Amino acid sequence: MNLIIAFMLMTTLIPMALMLISFTLPMMTPDYEKLSPYECGFDPLGSARLPFSIRFFLLAILFLLFDLVIALLLPLPWSSQLPLANHTFFLASTILILLTLGLIYEWQQGGLEWAE
Amino acid sequence: MLPTIMNYIINPLALIIPILLAVALLTLLERKIIAYMQLRKGPNIVGPYGLLQPIADGLKLFVKEPILPSTSSQILFILSPMLALTLALTLWAPLPLPSPAADLNLNILFILALSSLTVYSLLGSGWASNSKYALIGALRAVAQTISYEVTLGLLLLCIIILSGGFNLETFNVTQENMWLILPSWPLAAMWYVSTLAETNRSPFDLTEGESELVSGFNVEYAGGPFALFFLAEYANILLMNTLSVILFLGSSNTLFSPELMTTNLMTKTALLSILFLWVRASYPRFRYDQLMHLTWKSFLPLTLAMVIWHLALPIALTGLPPQL
Numbered sequence: 001m002n003l004i005i006a007f008m009l010m011t012t013l014i015p016m017a018l019m020l021i022s023f024t025l026p027m028m029t030p031d032y033e034k035l036s037p038y039e040c041g042f043d044p045l046g047s048a049r050l051p052f053s054i055r056f057f058l059l060a061i062l063f064l065l066f067d068l069v070i071a072l073l074l075p076l077p078w079s080s081q082l083p084l085a086n087h088t089f090f091l092a093s094t095i096l097i098l099l100t101l102g103l104i105y106e107w108q109q110g111g112l113e114w115a116e
Numbered sequence: 117m118l119p120t121i122m123n124y125i126i127n128p129l130a131l132i133i134p135i136l137l138a139v140a141l142l143t144l145l146e147r148k149i150i151a152y153m154q155l156r157k158g159p160n161i162v163g164p165y166g167l168l169q170p171i172a173d174g175l176k177l178f179v180k181e182p183i184l185p186s187t188s189s190q191i192l193f194i195l196s197p198m199l200a201l202t203l204a205l206t207l208w209a210p211l212p213l214p215s216p217a218a219d220l221n222l223n224i225l226f227i228l229a230l231s232s233l234t235v236y237s238l239l240g241s242g243w244a245s246n247s248k249y250a251l252i253g254a255l256r257a258v259a260q261t262i263s264y265e266v267t268l269g270l271l272l273l274c275i276i277i278l279s280g281g282f283n284l285e286t287f288n289v290t291q292e293n294m295w296l297i298l299p300s301w302p303l304a305a306m307w308y309v310s311t312l313a314e315t316n317r318s319p320f321d322l323t324e325g326e327s328e329l330v331s332g333f334n335v336e337y338a339g340g341p342f343a344l345f346f347l348a349e350y351a352n353i354l355l356m357n358t359l360s361v362i363l364f365l366g367s368s369n370t371l372f373s374p375e376l377m378t379t380n381l382m383t384k385t386a387l388l389s390i391l392f393l394w395v396r397a398s399y400p401r402f403r404y405d406q407l408m409h410l411t412w413k414s415f416l417p418l419t420l421a422m423v424i425w426h427l428a429l430p431i432a433l434t435g436l437p438p439q440l
Contacts, residue, residue: 056259076276112408
């Protein structure tokens with residue numbers, strides 16, 4: 001078992017211990033009002049499992065694509081040390097230029113508008 | 117036997133417990149500093165200069181009754197704060213201060229990957245609370261966090277190319293002559309603002325904006341679980357500031373007194389954290405579309421150009437860092 005796993009075990013045990021303390025130490029007197037969802041004092045109007053706005057989905061997809069591009073660019077500190085660094089540079093620039101074209105298209109089509 | 121216990125139990129605890137102490141005192145520091153900036157004194161009654169205030173706060177939070185709403189998804193509700201604090205504490209392991217608790221070769225990659233997981237705790241807490249406010253707050257928090265993570269990753273890539281590897285200890289060597297903030301101060305400025313946004317901190321604290329969403333994704337949390345979210349948020353602030361110092365304002369490791377480097381590092385961390393608090397006291401909150409505009413339309417195009425710049429110039433001027 002290596003060190004980082006041991007560290008994660010310790011950092012998992014401590015919040016677990018804290019949660020245990022917080023659920024056992026206080027005096028629990030649950031009643032109907034306390035356990036109902038909060039809506040500024042009123043009874044909740046309608047279900048809370050709302051359909052959410054499509055902009056958030058679009059944003060998530062955009063983030064996904066950009067993150068994949070970052071993953072593609074991650075070998076750059078090693079690949080820039082190759083004997084023919086031109087190739088690295090041109091390939092990395094191609095990836096980035098394609099990404100930028102995608103961003104320009106998205107921007108121009110209004111996908112980033114009220115991306116809120 | 118003893119080395120095992122030392123390595124696996126006492127070392128992590130020796131890192132985690134001072135962090136939790138620092139987080140507790142950061143909450144006091146925040147209240148004092150914001151108070152003095154508003155020409156009033158912060159908490160000064162509980163202990164001398166209010167020093168026992170965090171203990172009082174902690175005691176209060178853990179003695180209050182935690183609420184498990186009857187309509188919530190209970191397992192997710194309980195797991196989300198635990199995940200948040202676990203990640204906030206685990207991220208401290210690979211930081212070289214100057215010798216890390218867990219020496220990984222790909223430090224920054226580990227930190228970047230794990231900090232992306234905090235999105236899960238935000239989303240889980242919002243969705244599991246089964247309350248409209250919590251859900252909207254969580255969606256906005258998640259959208260904000262993932263947007264700023266893109267620029268965070270690309271900025272890291274720029275300085276990693278300059279420095280030569282994914283290991284944070286190479287940053288100490290890189291900055292032996294001068295701080296990395298001098299050649300890459302636009303990156304440092306964007307990085308600082310992005311860390312402000314990542315930690316949901318003013319002026320990007322829309323998701324906790326009390327006037328708007330009554331505490332956002334953690335509206336249903338009370339007592340202990342709320343304390344865990346709170347601790348996680350402040351631990352993230354300290355972590356991001358320490359990372360900023362290591363990346364941009366590094367100090368070099370002097371062989372015979374590593375404590376000097378640690379003191380140096382942590383003093384700068386404290387100053388950067390005070391700057392976080394200063395920003396909180398000074399600026400009004402961003403509107404949500406302004407926040408998104410900042411990252412997708414201002415930071416991202418500049419960052420993309422910066423990556424090409426930082427890739428091209430070292431190659432063209434034969435200034436590539438040495439390969440380890």
